[in-house]
Amino acid sequence: MLSQAKISFIGGGAMAEALLSGLLKTGLVAADQICVADINVDRLATLEKKFQITTNVNSRQVAEKSDILFLTVKPQVVETVFKTLQSAVKPETLVVSIVAGLTLERLEAAFAQNSVIRVMPNTPLAVGQGMAAIAVGSKATEEQAQDVLTIFQSAGKAVRVAEKDLDAVTGLSGSGPAYAFLMVDALADAGVRAGLPRAMSITLAAQTLLGAAKMVLETGEHPAQLRDMVTSPGGTAIAGVHALERGGVRVALIDAVMAATKRSKDLGKKHE
Incomplete structure (x- = not known):
């Protein structure tokens, strides 16, 4: 057809x-x-x-x-x-x-x-x-x-x-690219702050998120298990994860999805 x-x-x-x-x-x-x-x-x-x-x-x-x-x-x-x-x-x-x-x-x-x-x-x-x-x-x-x-x-x-x-799909995947673009931009800023050229920082950040997402989809492993594979004792990754947790990144992302979900529900009520 x-x-x-x-x-x-x-x-x-x-x-x-x-x-x-x-x-x-x-x-x-x-x-x-x-x-x-x-x-x-x-x-x-x-x-x-x-x-x-x-x-x-x-x-x-x-x-x-x-x-x-x-x-x-x-x-x-x-x-x-x-x-x-x-x-x-x-x-x-x-x-x-x-x-x-x-x-x-x-x-x-x-x-x-x-x-x-x-x-x-x-x-x-x-x-x-x-x-x-x-x-x-x-x-x-x-x-x-x-x-x-x-x-x-x-x-x-x-x-x-x-x-x-x-509505939950809208909050998570429908609006999700905006969250991902924000993360790429922030990671690229961090790369620049650490001394890397802007273009290289953007490539490093974007490819890193792409590769991590592909690992989740292709391995079928829980994201937490894949994270544990990267975070060796006393290493650089666990230091970075600690900083993210201290900054409330996990809660902020959950709040973002919930806010977008609520907005989707509110839009639906306008068409009733």
Whole structure:
């Protein structure tokens, strides 16, 4: 189905661009299958030039021709988008939302004839290392769920979850790249403070986090066990870990996830 599907995006922001990049790099779909709608003509021109896709400022025209319709707009404009698209979407179109906090119940109310799926991805999709979680609406088929999983697995990893878990997913992996970028930046600053050139410090920090994450995924070992492998008695790593614990880094990261989770829940309440 995916090789023939007309795939459209309503909203051409950063997440749409990340998903486009991941999709097209893998060859799962072709550029001529994709269309993006946005009110910003300059943004559309940028995406068209970068990906050789079709674009259109008229979202209704785009929706009318879609087999899979991604809602990739900001939460604050989604109600307006609903009013624009409701009568334009074909009954057989699969509607996939990546709008933070937008519930399946609200999606199914807006698109009563359609199958809907809710997804929380993150921006590393753009480099084939994304993490996405999907929750499936009551009318969506297993084939449709698998198609959406395949789309996101083509650019990283994807899992199926209960909708009640999506706010926590948003707080952890959806918002998580921001925490990771902050850590890379801070580690790079530390490298500079210790006497290393800036560019080298950034490379050292980023590759170190990438390698550590890959070890967790590929070995299946608990992160604490992998940490213990690095922290030899009286060594440099345990001295650094001690400084991190004293600075409250662990608590700060937990607080960050909980704050982002709460914000996702608050956004959901606005659409009720």
